[in-house]
Amino acid sequence: MDYLPIFIDLKHRQCLVVGGGDIAARKAALLLKAQASVSIVAPEISEMCRQLLDDDRYVGKIEWINAKFSPTYLGEQILVIAATDDENVNLQVYQAAKDRKILANVADQPEMCDFILPSVLDRSPIVVAISSGGQSPILARQLRARLETLIPPAYSKLGLLVGEYRERVKAKFGQLKQRRRFWESVLQGPVADHVLAGRDGLAIKTLESLIEETSDNALQHGEVYLVGAGPGDPDLLTFKALRLMQQADVVFYDRLVSKEILALVRKEAEMVYVGKQRAWHSKRQDEINLLLLEHAQAGKRVLRLKGGDPFIFGRGGEEIATLAEQKIPFQVVPGITAASGVACYSGIPLTHRDYSQSCVFVTGQLKEGELDLNWQALVQPRQTVVVYMGLAGLDILSQQLQSHGMRADMPAALVQQGTTENQQVWVSTIAELPDLAKKQQPVAPTLLIVGEVVQLHNQLSWFSQ
Numbered sequence: 001m002d003y004l005p006i007f008i009d010l011k012h013r014q015c016l017v018v019g020g021g022d023i024a025a026r027k028a029a030l031l032l033k034a035q036a037s038v039s040i041v042a043p044e045i046s047e048m049c050r051q052l053l054d055d056d057r058y059v060g061k062i063e064w065i066n067a068k069f070s071p072t073y074l075g076e077q078i079l080v081i082a083a084t085d086d087e088n089v090n091l092q093v094y095q096a097a098k099d100r101k102i103l104a105n106v107a108d109q110p111e112m113c114d115f116i117l118p119s120v121l122d123r124s125p126i127v128v129a130i131s132s133g134g135q136s137p138i139l140a141r142q143l144r145a146r147l148e149t150l151i152p153p154a155y156s157k158l159g160l161l162v163g164e165y166r167e168r169v170k171a172k173f174g175q176l177k178q179r180r181r182f183w184e185s186v187l188q189g190p191v192a193d194h195v196l197a198g199r200d201g202l203a204i205k206t207l208e209s210l211i212e213e214t215s216d217n218a219l220q221h222g223e224v225y226l227v228g229a230g231p232g233d234p235d236l237l238t239f240k241a242l243r244l245m246q247q248a249d250v251v252f253y254d255r256l257v258s259k260e261i262l263a264l265v266r267k268e269a270e271m272v273y274v275g276k277q278r279a280w281h282s283k284r285q286d287e288i289n290l291l292l293l294e295h296a297q298a299g300k301r302v303l304r305l306k307g308g309d310p311f312i313f314g315r316g317g318e319e320i321a322t323l324a325e326q327k328i329p330f331q332v333v334p335g336i337t338a339a340s341g342v343a344c345y346s347g348i349p350l351t352h353r354d355y356s357q358s359c360v361f362v363t364g365q366l367k368e369g370e371l372d373l374n375w376q377a378l379v380q381p382r383q384t385v386v387v388y389m390g391l392a393g394l395d396i397l398s399q400q401l402q403s404h405g406m407r408a409d410m411p412a413a414l415v416q417q418g419t420t421e422n423q424q425v426w427v428s429t430i431a432e433l434p435d436l437a438k439k440q441q442p443v444a445p446t447l448l449i450v451g452e453v454v455q456l457h458n459q460l461s462w463f464s465q
Contacts, residue, residue, distance in 0.1 A: 002133045003116050010036035014076045018069045018093050019083035020045035023107055025052060027081045030117060032058050041065045041073055042084075071096040079103040079115070110134030119144040123156040125163060158187070158195045165207060172211055177249075177299075178219040184247060186210060222296035224323055226316050228309040228335020229253075231445075233345075233419040234260045236336045244333060248303035250295050252288065256307025256445055258420060265303070285315060289322040296328045307445070309337040313363050313388050337361075339386040342418030342447045346425050347461035348454055355452035356384045364390025364397055364448065371396050375404040384451035391446050395434045401450070406430060411454035416442040419463075427457050 013036055017028045020042030028038050029052060038061065040049060045064060052062055065073065069089055074080060074096055082093035082104065094112040097104035106112035110133065118129035119140040128147055130140045162183065173179045186192065186207065194203035225244040230236040237245075245251075248269045253262060255275030265271070274283040274291070283291070288304075295302045310316030310332060323330045339361055343350050350359040358380070362373055364387040371393050378385050379401060390397055402408055408431035416424040428436045430450055 003131065005118075005129065005131065007127065007129070008034075008078075010034045010078065012037060013078045014039070016041060016073060016077045016080040017083065018042070018080065018089065019085075019107075020049050020064075021083065021085070022046050022048045024081075024083035025049045027083055027105075027107065027117065028052055028062065030120070031081075032061060033122075036061075038062045039065055039073070039077075041067060041069050043068055069093055071099075074100050074102055077102055079105070081105045081107065081117075082112075083107040121147050121151060123151055123153060123159065125159040126151070126155050152196065154196045154198070157200065158192055161191075161195060161200075161203065161207070162187075165211070169211060172214075173216065173219065178216060181219045181301075182210075182214060188243070220299045222299045222301065222328065224292050224296050224302045224304060224320070224328060224330040225333065226304045226310050226320055226330060227306070227333040228314070228337075229257045229261050229305050229307055230336040231308055231338045231341035231345075231419045232256075232258045232261075232417065233341070234258065234264060236341055236419065237261065237264070238333060238335070241333050241335065244331070245303060245305070247301055249300040251303040251305055252291060253305040254307050257305050261305075265305070269303070285318060289319050292319060293322055293326055293328060296323065296330075297326070306335070307338070308341075309335045312337045312339075312361065338388065338418065338445065338447050339449075342415045343386070343449060345419045345423060345463040346413065346415050346449070347457050347459070347463070348413060348415075348449055349456060349460070350384050350386065350449075350453065352453050352456065355382065355456070357382050359384040359386065361386050361388065363388045364393045366393045366396075371400065373400070375400050379405045382452070384449065384453050387448035387450070389444075390448040391437065391442065391444060394437050394448070397448070398430055398434050401430055406450075410450060411452060412448065412450045413454045413457060414440075414442050414446055414448055416446045418445075418447060423463065425457060425461070427454060 010031065015031045015036045015038050017024050017038060017040045020040060024040065025046060025048035028040055031038050043066060052058060053064055069092065080093060080097045080102055082090040084090055090106045090109065094104050094106050103114040105115055105117060113134060116131045116134055118131040121128040121144050130143050132140045169179055169182060173182055191203050191207045194206060225248065227241045227244055242264060245265045248266055250270040250272065251265050252272045252274045274288050292302055292304055304319060306314045306316065308314060316332065320330050320332065339350065351357065360378060360383060362385065364371065387397060408429060410430045412428055412430045412433050414426045414433065414437060424442065426436055426440055
């Protein structure tokens with residue numbers, strides 16, 4: 001980050017704005033909204049500045065110093081904003097502020113900014129600030145406009161309601177973990193629904209009942225979230241996956257979970273890598289099962305984050321079986337499996353009216369150097385075959401499919417790290433694919449797609465890296 005995003009308490013503190021135009025007026029208005037005491041220094045001021053001076057809300061909070069800027073005006077100010085159309089004056093303000101160790105901002109000149117004034121979505125006490133670091137203020141404003149539709153004004157009332165009951169909840173629940181869980185349930189349940197629907201009285205009544213009726217023990221139970229993270233692109237996560245990722249106390253994640261997805265997990269959560277790859281496992285499967293159980297029994301909310309879908313070659317069923325035996329509550333959130341996500345991003349439909357009426361998913365993982373698959377079932381007309389973890393056994397796959405009747409020129413594709421910026425697609429035939437792999441050296445995760453639909457790749461490919 002080029003700037004640390006912080007919120008500063010400016011109540012009754014002195015701030016200086018140099019300049020008298022409309023830009024200066026907008027900067028001064030923002031400071032006044034934060035309850036700062038504002039001085040405008042300029043020999044002339046615009047009508048917008050005069051309106052601020054005449055506004056009854058700001059009586060005694062804003063003054064106009066009818067003069068050119070002088071460093072002598074930098075006295076008790078906590079920050080200064082320069083918004084003139086004279087570059088020499090702006091530079092003078094910036095240098096004078098730096099000499100006095102006062103934070104300075106020169107409008108539209110990021111190189112002379114100790115802080116950035118963000119685009120603000122105000123739902124006080126909830127405030128969302130968006131900054132582009134001075135690179136694209138228009139983009140920041142567009143993002144704010146988008147958030148305006150996602151965060152309605154009623155969130156202001158919800159924030160105020162929580163603030164009113166914060167001390168009461170703190171007195172009822174002594175542990176921070178208990179309070180966090182209580183408020184998370186409140187903000188995702190009927191209390192929030194009532195406030196957002198304008199039923200303020202019912203919201204208060206419901207909240208008071210929850211405070212009285214919720215026991216300490218009810219907030220101590222552990223739970224496991226088995227969540228599919230999809231094939232790599234964070235935009236493919238479900239809303240439920242994101243919500244549970246933000247609630248977790250501890251996260252056990254796989255090798256195939258991208259760093260962009262991991263960045264969306266609650267920042268305070270403990271992160272534990274339990275990835276596995278061919279011939280090397282950081283944790284054996286039975287160890288992972290036990291870790292989930294132990295942490296849930298300790299009262300933690302455990303997130304098991306797995307690439308793709310946990311029930312499609314993800315061994316998710318084994319993990320929740322252990323939990324079910326011990327009566328540990330759990331949730332399973334499906335993810336977009338690699339076959340679906342990678343095929344879409346490669347422009348290869350898994351089914352197509354003219355080419356394929358069925359699709360089969362198989363694992364190409366070797367066991368003692370062999371592949372035990374129902375080869376005859378894979379060699380069927382008008383069918384697409386998707387092979388997970390098939391790189392190591394690619395030679396065997398090619399040979400066996402051909403020996404069981406698949407024609408040598410059947411179209412086939414290798415897709416490396418699909419849906420991510422590292423996606424690569426290599427199209428060939430089932431006979432020539434092993435030689436292609438030796439030449440290109442694809443890295444895991446790489447998916448193999450076999451079938452007539454592969455020939456549509458060049459026509460339908462849309463995802464550009």
